[in-house]
Amino acid sequence: MSSAEFEQARESEEKYHAKLYESKDILEPGSWMSEPVPIVMELLEQVLQEHQDPVVLDLGSGPGRNAIPMAQRLKESGHGRVIGTDLLDEAVSKLQDNAVKYDVQPFIQAMQADVEDGQYEAESYHYIVACGCLEHVSSKTALRDVIARLQEATKPGGIHCLSMNTEVREKQLSTGEEEAAQIELNMSESEAQALLAEVYRGWRILEDEEKEVSIQEEKYEEPTEFHANTVFFAAQKPLSTQKG
Template sequence: MGASEFEQAREAEKDYHEKLYEERDILEPGSWMSKPLPFAMELLEKLLADHPSPVVLDLGSGPGRNAIPIAQRLQEAGNGRIVGTDLLEQAVEKLKENAAKFGVEDRVQAIQADVEQEAFEAETYDYVLACGCLEHVSSEDALLRVIRKLQEATRPGGMHGLSMNTDLRETVVETGEELPPQIELKLSEDQTRALLEQAYEGWEVLLRSGHEVEIEEDKYDEPTEFKARNVVFAARKPCSIHR
């Protein structure tokens, strides 16, 4: 993808999400933000069995679709905290507002950051979650670099939970006209799975799954339907490395 095409896709995604966050609230019916992703919460429960006080990193957290329920569960467990990062300032402010609204502000830290540029401290996190985030990096090489950086930031025995949209199709609802998908990293399901298997060689794979996604969006001048194959992948970092 060329620089101008990347910036066009980045701007389209920015405009769409800013409008969505203005019009819709998390954990309420009416959008894909109405509930957390089940696998994200299931991995958290698995983690809590061994780590009663985990530090969680939620990349591309938006206003807190996953981060707020995770913070609520950590509060219920009596310990732990979550760091939510997002490229959009509006998303970060909404996450702070929602943390206060749901009474978990002491569990949530919200940071504006570009995952491709951000530095993460080594062996800091027990659970790294990236849902709908990593398909917004600039290239396949950038994806692998980001994953390596996140792996270094993960403590031994920690988990990664990833969800990526692949094989994207966008059509105009009224006419069925196909549009070129406005997303930064356009990968097929097979490409994505191959890259993840490569990146997580030596880690214990906990989950491999996929499903169809269909969402009506208001991203362009007229309503469109977004379709994709969503790839879910989870893995655990080895507690020790044998050489």
């Protein structure tokens, strides 16, 4: 993808998400934000069993589809915090509002950040969630670099939970005509799975599956249908820093 194509895709995605966050609420019917990703919450339970005061990083958190339910669960346990980051100011502001709405302010922190440029302190997080954001980096090289920084930022025994949309296709609902998919990194399912297997070599793989998804969107002038093969992947960092 050229620089111009990347900027066009980035602008399209930003406009779509800003509009979505303004018009739809998390954890309510009406959009794909109506509930958290199930595996995110399942793995949080494992994290809570292994750590009394977990620090969670939710990348591309948006208004809190996953971050708010995780903060609610931490509130129940009485310990831990979620740091939610997003590129869009609208998402950060909405996450702050939702923290108040759902009464979890002490357990959540909202920050503006671009996942591709994020810098993290070594061995700082017990759990890192990145759902639907890694496909918004500029290249496979950038994706490898991002994951390497996240791995370094993970405490021994910490868990990563990722989901990536691959093989994205978009078509107009009224005509069925294919649109040029406006996504920054549109990998094939096999490419994504091979890359993840490579960069997580030495980690304990907890999840590696794919699910076909189809969502109606109002992203362009005409309503469209979004299709993708979503890769769900989770892995646990070894307690030893040596890989074998």
